[in-house]
Amino acid sequence: MIQIRDKAFNPWAELQQYQEGMSLQGKYGATAVFVGSMRDFNEGDKVQAMHLEHYPEMTEQYLEKIVQQAQQKWEILDTLIIHRVGEIFPDDPIVLVAVWSAHRANAFDASRYIMEELKSRAPFWKKETLPDGSRWVEKNTPG
């Protein structure tokens, strides 16, 4: 499942609720979870808030493609991706990626792949609010 949210979300509650609704009980032996949250610093500056913009529809299409590619590369049973847009503050979760598989290697590898592809291909952009103004983030930090 892929969701874009414009309000704060609790990744742990989402994960629990989603997993309870899956019909894979007894089938998965591994769940790999990545949660990306907002820092209050970037490139040596204090960051007070962030605005996350996206290209509606293209974002969902690319996330769907990335998941399909991960499914072709690894045996995975299910995925959950939730990504924020809108106003975000330090500590707020930005992204949740969860992958379920029978064995751990596939879950670990597929979740890393999804996250890295998301960062390089999904059309999202961050604008940071600093104490003395705002700026667009020009590139992601290396993993």
Next chain:
Amino acid sequence: MSIRIRFFASLRESTGQAESSIDAGDAQTVLDVWALSTNDMDMPGNTLCAINMEYVDAHQSVQDGDEVAFFPPVTGG
């Protein structure tokens, strides 16, 4: 030829446009669409282009009814 154009993030701000539809006349490529819609502004070297929500090269040809988008490198996650 009618083209829908969209700009995102820093390019939305620098061009002063979010989206518009233009009569692209004899525009043949994405680059032509950029030139027409921005009054020949220089396209930043790191600009990403999409036609109908698929990444394309700036020299890709356009067709009537296409949605052409311009945006800077993506920074999600």
